[in-house]
Amino acid sequence: MSLNRIAVVMSKNIRIKDIAKLAGVSVGTVDRVIHKRGQVAPEAYNKVREILEKTGYKPNLIASTLGSNKKYRIAALIPNPEQDEYWQLSNEGVEQAITEWDQYGVKVEMQYFDLYSPDSFSTVSQQVLQSTPDGIITAPLFYDEAKQFFNSCQRANIPYVVFNNNVPDANPITFIGQDLYDSGRVAAELLQINRNESGTYVILHVYDDIHSSIHLSQKEKGFRDYFEELNDKKYNVISLDLNTSHEPTLEKDLREILAKNELKGILVTTSRGASIVSSMLMKLGKNDIRLVAYDLLKENKNYLKKGIIDFLINQNSKRQAFLGIGQLANHLLFHKKIPASYLFPLEIISRQNLASYLQAASH
Amino acid sequence: MSLNRIAVVMSKNIRIKDIAKLAGVSVGTVDRVIHKRGQVAPEAYNKVREILEKTGYKPNLIASTLGSNKKYRIAALIPNPEQDEYWQLSNEGVEQAITEWDQYGVKVEMQYFDLYSPDSFSTVSQQVLQSTPDGIITAPLFYDEAKQFFNSCQRANIPYVVFNNNVPDANPITFIGQDLYDSGRVAAELLQINRNESGTYVILHVYDDIHSSIHLSQKEKGFRDYFEELNDKKYNVISLDLNTSHEPTLEKDLREILAKNELKGILVTTSRGASIVSSMLMKLGKNDIRLVAYDLLKENKNYLKKGIIDFLINQNSKRQAFLGIGQLANHLLFHKKIPASYLFPLEIISRQNLASYLQAASH
DNA sequence: CTGAAAGCGCTAACAC
């Protein structure tokens, strides 16, 4: 019975058993060559490889996971969701992933660190390492501490995925996030489009913290480049850091900025910075100033509906976390090839398409 | 040994075997009550149900599919992809689904009908029925023919999902598409925003075919409502049908329309209608007219990059088809509850975020 | 270095 004959007769998927028979060895040996585990005589090895090629054998992943009956533990190292609504969304993504992957024997343990404390990150990351998970997902907010953590992971041979923002030389199995430079460009476009009058456009980093500076400066670069490429002197771009959490100070600073007559548009780079800017704009009755901000936070959605915020750019941290865990699980469970990075589209949300996004998020 | 005790001791997932032991029956019986197959004594039935509840039993889908070793055939009844790039995208979605679901024993057979021929749809749909697939996915472009087809499906007890556009009383297991009314509103907003000068906004149905009229009129309604709600006489909205495929006629008509001085913005409702409008705008050097169109067709992407098209609204027909098959497969394989409709977000694509979408589409 | 065999959790045919 020739190979061809077989291929024709049983167009059914070919099994390890079939390979074994064709190669004149046992399933055990075939398994050994497929997974490179254990020693196999060169002769047998070559024969099996050959048949594997010829038949185009594709392992049945379902049977594989069932057979190995392995349980995997993934550690999710993220900022405390109670500190910030943006991170609450990430947390929801993790929770969604937990239910999704539970049936495959993948458990996800959440580990929260203090959003504002590098030390907290270090401490918790140590704990994570000590628990020797099979995989890790994290958002590396603090450069130095993250770097050290990743080194430890590499030494311990634990695969990790990075989401939200990347850091140089992180070398995760995959990075999940957005192109922040383009994000800044999109924001600029939304503010400027159709607006041919001269005027000032300001980019505000509200509640900015040192750790996110790289993050935000990329947005700023995109924002500035967009206007520069227009090559039109009538557009004036300025950027401001309002990195205090003292509300009165913030309000005072903002009041000054917003008072400028020639102010045409504002981009707030931090997702939770948008609400205070919105409320000030509302108080001052400035209806002709365009406002672009980030993410579907509760307040942001409200100000979008009211028409104070004109556009939101969705960073989709929920899906980022969900997908990150999915990638990790696929890597662990099915040994799937994972792309080095998965960049999310820059979703533009206005009052008109908000509902469509909210609804889609619920599935 | 109390239930509690067990829950604590083995936080491992509970198996059918465990249920059987706890209920004092065999796995066969448990299986019968879970799947309502075969007769079970009321007593046993209740006991098992009770244990099922108490333990919160979740079937292991992996084992389930492996054990049942069933093969499913899904028929995808879509327009010939060679006739239209939009449908080519759907076709790609189907192909993607094929590789995705192959390992689960789900085969998808594509059946093409002529995009412009209701009769072709009828003929092909007959063939599909005769092949008695386990599930069907289709885009019901022709109302009467689709209606009849769905009736037949119901009689044959074949589950079907509808995507792209819905028709009244289709009653699919799920509908996958977009909110077209909101789609029109989004388009209007993108044309009008920041533009405070008075002027005319036109909605063009290019190459419109009778069959898609409901489809397009919903977009038109959204478009008109947006402007009406602005309640400002300075905006003038008109709509035009250019339902000929005779290019010279089309060009002549277009030239007339575009010549109007007060024309500020155009929405082209059909995805492939955008390119001719774009090329005319370019030829006439009309740079101050805003253009909004649909979908990431090759030409549309080019005109977007060139700045002729300002925004594209992405209908994502590729993902629609992919997801539709996914829903069907989940229904067949895992008996998962499927939402009655899955509405896609209205994605706004500009020159600035185009790359982010193209890249995301490749994963 | 290799083969045999016992699982993984669920399904479904079969016997009683």
Add this chain to the structure above:
DNA sequence: GTGTTAGCGCTTTCAG
């Protein structure tokens, strides 16, 4: 009605 059992395709011990 119900229990038993042989698979599904792959993994992983355990002899030899």
